[in-house]
Amino acid sequence: MATKTIKVDYLARVEGEGALDLTIADGKVTAANLRIFEPPRFFEAFLRGRGYEETPDIVARICGICPIAYQMSAVHAIEAAFGVKVEGQLRALRRLIYCGEWIESHALHIVMLHAPDFLGFADGIKMATVYGDMVRTGLALKKAGNEVLRVLGGREVHPVNVRPGGFHRLPTAAEMAGLAETLKRARDDAIALTRWVADFPFPDLEMDYEFVALRHPDEYPFNEGRIVSSRGIDIDIADYDSAFEERHLARSTALHSMTRERGAYLVGPLARYGLNFDRLPPHVQDLAKEVGLGPRCTNPFRSIIVRAIEVVFSCDEALRIIAAYERPEGAFVPLAPRAGTGFGCTEAPRGICWHRYDFEPDGTIKTARIVPPTSQNQASIESDLAAVAGTMVDALDDEIRHRCEQTIRNYDPCISCSAHFLKLTVERQ
Amino acid sequence: MSEEGDSDTRVLVLGIGNPDRGDDGIGPLVIECLAGRLPCAVDVRVRAGDVLALIDDWTNFQSVIVVDAAASIGAPGRVHRIDALHETLPMPPLPASSHAFGLTEALALAQALGSAPAEVVVYAIEGEAFEAGAAMTPKVRAAARGVADKVATDVRQMLRPHAEAKSHA
Numbered sequence: 001m002a003t004k005t006i007k008v009d010y011l012a013r014v015e016g017e018g019a020l021d022l023t024i025a026d027g028k029v030t031a032a033n034l035r036i037f038e039p040p041r042f043f044e045a046f047l048r049g050r051g052y053e054e055t056p057d058i059v060a061r062i063c064g065i066c067p068i069a070y071q072m073s074a075v076h077a078i079e080a081a082f083g084v085k086v087e088g089q090l091r092a093l094r095r096l097i098y099c100g101e102w103i104e105s106h107a108l109h110i111v112m113l114h115a116p117d118f119l120g121f122a123d124g125i126k127m128a129t130v131y132g133d134m135v136r137t138g139l140a141l142k143k144a145g146n147e148v149l150r151v152l153g154g155r156e157v158h159p160v161n162v163r164p165g166g167f168h169r170l171p172t173a174a175e176m177a178g179l180a181e182t183l184k185r186a187r188d189d190a191i192a193l194t195r196w197v198a199d200f201p202f203p204d205l206e207m208d209y210e211f212v213a214l215r216h217p218d219e220y221p222f223n224e225g226r227i228v229s230s231r232g233i234d235i236d237i238a239d240y241d242s243a244f245e246e247r248h249l250a251r252s253t254a255l256h257s258m259t260r261e262r263g264a265y266l267v268g269p270l271a272r273y274g275l276n277f278d279r280l281p282p283h284v285q286d287l288a289k290e291v292g293l294g295p296r297c298t299n300p301f302r303s304i305i306v307r308a309i310e311v312v313f314s315c316d317e318a319l320r321i322i323a324a325y326e327r328p329e330g331a332f333v334p335l336a337p338r339a340g341t342g343f344g345c346t347e348a349p350r351g352i353c354w355h356r357y358d359f360e361p362d363g364t365i366k367t368a369r370i371v372p373p374t375s376q377n378q379a380s381i382e383s384d385l386a387a388v389a390g391t392m393v394d395a396l397d398d399e400i401r402h403r404c405e406q407t408i409r410n411y412d413p414c415i416s417c418s419a420h421f422l423k424l425t426v427e428r429q
Numbered sequence: 430m431s432e433e434g435d436s437d438t439r440v441l442v443l444g445i446g447n448p449d450r451g452d453d454g455i456g457p458l459v460i461e462c463l464a465g466r467l468p469c470a471v472d473v474r475v476r477a478g479d480v481l482a483l484i485d486d487w488t489n490f491q492s493v494i495v496v497d498a499a500a501s502i503g504a505p506g507r508v509h510r511i512d513a514l515h516e517t518l519p520m521p522p523l524p525a526s527s528h529a530f531g532l533t534e535a536l537a538l539a540q541a542l543g544s545a546p547a548e549v550v551v552y553a554i555e556g557e558a559f560e561a562g563a564a565m566t567p568k569v570r571a572a573a574r575g576v577a578d579k580v581a582t583d584v585r586q587m588l589r590p591h592a593e594a595k596s597h598a
Contacts, residue, residue, distance in 0.1 A: 108481075125534060128541035136542060139484060146482065156482070 004397070020385065020404060024393050032385035034378055034408075047368035052078050052337055052359060056162045059355075059370070063414060064157050065108070068101040068149070069348030070370070071162040072223055073355040078164040081342025081359050084335040089328040090166040091223070092321045093152060097162070098222040098346070099318035100148025103141055103186065104156075105349035106269075106307040106314075109412040110197060111138025114304050117406040118200035134196055137189045141311060144186035148318060151175045166332030173327070180322045187315035191287065194308035198291035202301045203403070205391075207384060209298060210262060211271035212376070214347050220279040220313060221272065223346045228275055231262065237345035240354050246371065257376040264379035267351025268411065269306040270297055284313050300384055300410040307412075337363025348373050350412055374413045381411055440587050441490045441546075442467065442580060443483070444475045445497040445532060451563030452505070452556025455573060456496040458565070459552070462577035471584055484539045492548040492587040494580055495532060498569070499553035506555060506568030508576055513549040514540075550583055552576050 004024045023031040043062055050058065055074045060067035072094060079086060086094070111134065112124035121127040128135040146156040151171050153159025161168050171179075212233065214225030228234045233243045244265075246255040259265050277285065277295040288309050297306055337359060344355040351373030358366040388407045389400055442463065444456035457475045467473065472490070476483065487493060499509070511518060518533045532551070539545040554576065556569050 125537045125541050128538055132542050135538075139481070143482065157477070 020408070022385065022389055022400065022404065024389070027393050029386045029390045029393065032382050032389060034382055034385075044368045044370055047357075047365050050365050052082075052164060052357075052363040052365065055357070055365065056164070057158075057160060060158045060160075060162075062370070062372070065105050066101055066348045066350065066353075066414065067158050068097055068153070068162070069346055069353045070355075071159070072098060072346040073344035073353045073370075074357075075162060075164045075344070076223065076346065077342035077344030077355045077357050078359075079333075079335065079342070080344065081340040081357060082164075082335045082338055082363075084165060084333055086166055086333050089326060090331075090333065092324070093167065093171070095219075095222050096318055096321045097148060097152040097159075099314040099321070100145045100152065102145070102314040102349050103190075103311055103318075104143075104145025104149065105412075106311045107138050107141035107145060107190075107193075109349075110193065110304055110307055110311075111135055111141075113412070114307075114409055115197065115200070117409060118197075118202070118301075118304070134193065137193055141186055141189050141193065144182045144189075144315075147182050148179060151179055163332055165335045166330070168331060170327055170331045176322050176325055180319060183315050183318050183322070187312065187319065190308065190311040190315050194287060194291055194305065194312055197304045197308050198293075200304070202299060203388075204299070205301060205384075205388060206298045207300060207380075207387065209266040209270070209380060210259065210264070211274045212259075212265045212267050212352065213272040213275045214345065214352060215275055216279065218279070220276050220317070221347050227345060227352065229259070229265065230271075230275065231259075233259070237354065238343045240343070240345070240356075240371070244371075244376075246375075255371075255375050256378050257371060258379060264383055265376065266380045267373050267376045268303070269310055269349075270300065270303050271351065272347060273297065273306045273309065280309075280313055281316060284309060284316065287312060300407065303410050337361070350374060350414060351376060372414070374411070377411050377413065381408055381413065384410070439491040440471045440584055441487070441493045442471060442473045442584065443493060443495045444473075445477075445495060446475075447477050450561055451558035452554075452565055452569040453498045453559050454565055455498045455554045455556065455569050455576075458570070458573045459496045459576045459580065462573050463580060466577070466581050467584055468588065470588060481535055481538075484535055484542070484544060487539050487546050488544045490546045493546045493550070494583055494587075495549065495551045496576060496580065497532060497551065497553055498556040498559070501555040501557050504555055505557035505566060506572045508572055508579075509551075509553040509555075510579070511551040511553060513551045514545065514547075518551060548587065552579065 005021070019035045021031065021033045021035060022029065043059065047055065047058060055078060056071040059070035059074045062070045116122065116124055116127045119127060119131070124135065149159055150156050152161065154161035211230040212227065214221035215228040216225035226234055227237055227240060235243055243259060244257055245260050246257050249256055274296040291305060293305055293309065339359060339361040341356065341358050345352055353373055354371040356369040360366055384407050385404055388403055392400055392403065442460065444460035446453040446456035448454035448457050460473055460475055463473065513536055518536065536545060536549060554569060554572050556566070558566050
């Protein structure tokens with residue numbers, strides 16, 4: 001029996017540390033296992049015994065590129081537990097800061113990390129020698145997103161201005177006017193970026209995903225909605241455990257999330273777009289159609305186009321919010337702690353980020369649970385890898401290794417967030 | 430020191446590092462030692478790691494001096510002065526993370542985009558303790574004042590051609 005093992009010891013252009021072991025026996029892929037060896041980070045344990053007010057600043061440290069997702073899910077959970085609802089302009093400002101995070105996170109991944117895979121460059125730096133204008137465009141977009149985070153969050157990395165009930169400080173009219181000018185240029189850049197990536201050569205691969213995302217009655221989702229799936233899940237965020245379970249696998253320091261009935265599912269841009277296309281503004285839908293996207297996309301390699309569409313949407317939505325902005329009377333809604341349990345679920349750039357907290361009567365955290373997007377996508381990444389490698393079992397190991405790395409980068413995985421990710425090994429039997 | 434974006438600002442002194450990670454804090458410490466010692470035409474900044482955001486800013490500067498900690502190759506506290514546009518900067522042992530670009534990658538990207546400064550000097554100080562919450566080791570701390578003196582001397586030399594051109598104008 002011919003056995004072949006291909007190893008990718010450390011994945012480039014992903015965040016955190018992990019590896020992939022691929023086993024090929026008698027011309028078939030028999031195993032595609034992600035091994036996440038990023039050390040566990042124990043954030044849920046750090047949170048126990050801390051006051052509710054500290055939570056946004058602690059959870060922001062889980063990720064340098066998507067801190068808003070962690071802050072937003074946390075503050076929504078706290079407010080739900082204490083019986084407070086944040087509405088109006090404060091709610092709109094939360095959508096605005098989330099726009100900033102999607103713009104900076106997606107722009108960096110599209111241009112510096114993902115595009116080189118399609119254009120045959122080892123990295124974004126080598127690509128910049130040929131496609132300098134588009135790299136500058138991507139970097140300008142990242143800078144625009146960072147500027148939204150700086151104005152609304154107080155600083156670009158690990159923002160400090162988010163608090164339960166709202167913000168510590170409200171943006172000034174001059175700051176909002178400055179952001180609007182930046183975002184108008186960013187919207188044009190995002191449209192140009194979308195048209196550029198749509199022309200890349202994409203491998204043929206259609207996957208049978210169960211999409212999972214938030215669904216809101218009116219909005220393309222950021223902070224609020226029910227958890228829905230393309231196979232019938234439609235639950236309140238508090239009922240996450242009724243439809244999903246986290247499993248511990250020996251090869252991974254990240255828990256694997258599965259649907260209880262069917263197993264692997266997909267969160268992130270493809271799922272969000274596929275379940276919420278009708279919530280995009282008509283002109284963004286038109287741009288998606290112009291670049292060849294239908295209302296659903298199941299080719300993971302084309303996720304780069306969906307991310308670009310989401311950047312366009314985020315620029316538009318941010319401009320809409322700024323145009324409608326009227327300074328609220330207070331920077332936050334006052335809240336009084338009480339014993340209880342609260343849930344938060346918001347759309348991080350990589351997919352839903354679910355939190356649950358139990359509080360003592362004085363607001364001290366008794367227990368915390370955080371389910372990040374990448375841990376939810378691990379099983380789907382492994383399914384994609386088996387499918388991709390299965391079409392090229394006779395190829396050279398280096399070719400298989402390269403295509404598998406590309407497949408993983410389709411997910412823009414954040415291993416550090418999930419460890420609680422890459423090295424590729426291929427074993428042929 | 431001048432405000433960011435001042436058109437007269439020609440020299441940037443950049444301290445890279447996290448003061449809460451032991452010897453990684455040497456870059457910010459050298460910046461502290463330079464307080465009040467540099468002329469107005471010098472912009473001084475501290476960054477905690479991701480310097481990608483500086484690529485745009487670099488187009489505004491003729492010269493950049495970077496102070497950063499480095500993995501030790503045998504002598505913690507030893508200072509290396511590297512002409513980064515003509516000598517090779519050490520690459521990190523692992524490929525670039527998606528979430529934070531280091532100095533080597535940021536400079537290579539600026540060069541690929543044609544936006545690198547004309548002069549980039551890197552002071553790399555070998556460290557030995559980088560754990561979160563660790564104190565800076567005495568040998569590394571002792572190097573700060575000397576590096577600050579060297580940076581101040583470099584700055585004077587970088588500004589001299591400009592001052593001479595102004596006096597002849």
